[in-house]
Amino acid sequence: MTDLRIAIVGFGKIARDQHVGAIAAVPGATLAAVASRNASLPELPHFATVEELLEKGPPIDAVSLCTPPQVRRAQAATALAAGKHVMLEKPPGTGVAELDPLIAMARDAKRTLFATWHSRYAPAVEPARAWLASRRIKSVHINWKEDVRVWHPGQAWIWEPGGLGVFDPGINALSILTRILPRPVFVTAAELDFPANCQAPIAADLKLTDIGGLAITAEFDFRQTGPQSWDIVAETDQGQMTLSRGGRIMAIDGKVVADAPDQEYRELYRRFVKLAVTGASDVDLAPLRLVADAFLLGRRNIVEPFVD
Structure with missing residues (x-):
């Protein structure tokens, strides 16, 4: 099986501190690109937006959305429509109802939507x-x-x-x-x-x-x-x-x-790689409902x- 080629979208503190190292440590996962308006990583292709990444970037299989939650729904919909698996940093969105259309999109496209809760790991x-x-x-x-x-x-x-x-x-x-x-x-x-x-x-x-x-x-x-x-x-x-x-x-x-x-984030990416093999999703909204x-x-x- 070839590696899951992942692009990080949103390259702030959590992406630098946790996601980059976790992807590097997990067999079957490869960091292929970064999309961020304000930051990049040396030697990796860089794009300003997820739209530019999907249009002009290298071949990828998945995106890991580390942007603020206010913009994740639209980014996830764009990535799913392009046939990519999607990992959502926590919280998965700004509201509960906005996740339902994404779940349906992922199901219909047979792509993974993974709403992560790193502390559970x-x-x-x-x-x-x-x-x-x-x-x-x-x-x-x-x-x-x-x-x-x-x-x-x-x-x-x-x-x-x-x-x-x-x-x-x-x-x-x-x-x-x-x-x-x-x-x-x-x-x-x-x-x-x-x-x-x-x-x-x-x-x-x-x-x-x-x-x-x-x-x-x-x-x-x-x-x-x-x-x-x-x-x-x-x-x-x-x-x-x-x-x-x-x-x-x-x-x-x-x-x-x-x-x-x-090893919370390593476990997240191990889970993401496993889900992507079959296109299964994992979206538990219980913590978001409580908030x-x-x-x-x-x-x-x-x-x-x-x-x-």
């Missing part, structure tokens, strides 16, 4: 899922707080409509939550803090539950300084399970039982303006 997530499956879960708390100036410097799009604000990292926690819990969950209440000069929240507190009434709370904050927090704690009838470092480390009653190096419901149900509080 953190090394301790599957051990946590397996451990919780045989326990009675009493409560779950998410503490997901980071410094936006460190992780999203100068990225104005994140504060615009569809940029998600603090839910850009927060959706990572929700992607893990919806993977490790045995039953679907839904939002019951939310408090959203919007800076006076922004269209997306800088902090959020959520209450969620499942059909059995499980108590789930989540705290998201973009204003954290010093140590960063990416933790999920589940209280069960057989002890406390803690996922920390964004799903990298799992501990039971404080004792570490799973810890491994981060959408948080906006629907959320009480909006105006806080001090944000200055990057």
Whole structure:
């Protein structure tokens, strides 16, 4: 089987830090081109837009869309119409309904549409899922707080409509939550803090539950300084399970039982290569639905303006 020839569309921090190295490390995947208005990679063909890439670029089989979510739907539709497989960075879009036409396009064209949730591939997530499956879960708390100036410097799009604000990292926690819990969950209440000069929240507190009434709370904050927090704690009838470092480390009653190096993006591309062999798609919208419901149900509080 020949390698899956992939073009990265949108060449910002996440593409440089994660996607390039992951593609290079995965057998069966080759980085063939870059499409970006503002950045390029030495020795690779470069184009300003996905349209120019498809018209003038080298032969490719797939695109990996790392652009801001506000423009991904149109780019994905263009790529699918050209017969390419499509990987979507998270979140897959700015709304839930806009994914349905893309799913139908991919199905009709027998091409892969892969909506990625990289945090689900953190090394301790599957051990946590397996451990919780045989326990009675009493409560779950998410503490997901980071410094936006460190992780999203100068990225104005994140504060615009569809940029998600603090839910850009927060959706990572929700992607893990919806993977490790045995039953679907839904939002019951939310408090959203919007800076006076922004269209997306800088902090959020959520209450969620499942059909059995499980108590789930989540705290998201973009204003954290010093140590960063990416933790999920589940209280069960057989002890406390803690996922920390964004799903990298799992501990039971404080004792570490799973810890491994981060290979999240390599696992994404292994999955993408495998899906593309048959043209199958993988589009789980559960985390995005929770964020959408948080906006629907959320009480909006105006806080001090944000200055990057």
